[in-house]
Amino acid sequence: MFGGGGMNPRKMKQMMEQMGIDVTELDVEEVVIRTGDEDLVFEDAQVTRMDAQGQQTYQVVGEPESREPSAAAIEGGDGDAGDDADDGIPEDDVALVAENAGVDAETAREALAETDGDLAAAIAKLE
Known part of the structure; x- marks a missing residue:
């Protein structure tokens, strides 16, 4: 996994547990x-x-x-x-933008269309 350089896998696991990994x-x-x-x-x-x-x-x-x-x-x-509307914008993206920007799905969809599907830009545009 980490290429431990010949280190015993059990010792590697023990060390990782000690570090909280x-x-x-x-x-x-x-x-x-x-x-x-x-x-x-x-x-x-x-x-x-x-x-x-x-x-x-x-x-x-x-x-x-x-x-x-x-x-x-x-x-x-x-x-x-099959969940995407005719505009090709995934419903998951619409829901994410709507939730983060506090707007309805239609407003979120319009913002995504205007920003060519860029989630961050759509959220920023609506805030």
Whole structure:
């Protein structure tokens, strides 16, 4: 995991526990990382979650398959492909902006449309 340079894994775990770092192996079926250009899909990835000082860090180990950005939605990979309105703005984004800016969903959707889907810009615009 950390390339302990030949350190005994038990000793490494003991040291991490002393520093307040908790490491957990997660049993995952698939990991998808979406970028503007592609979806990186990891099948049977090894995922480790590390909790340290109130922050969670995830490490993904495996070989990704590169797919077109729309491939996951077409194949039903993310489960919310049909939840978007005709404007293509995800409902999750609308809800997030509405909640953080304290506005209704329609106002949040309009702000997202005006900012080309930029969540932070939409929230800032509404505050």
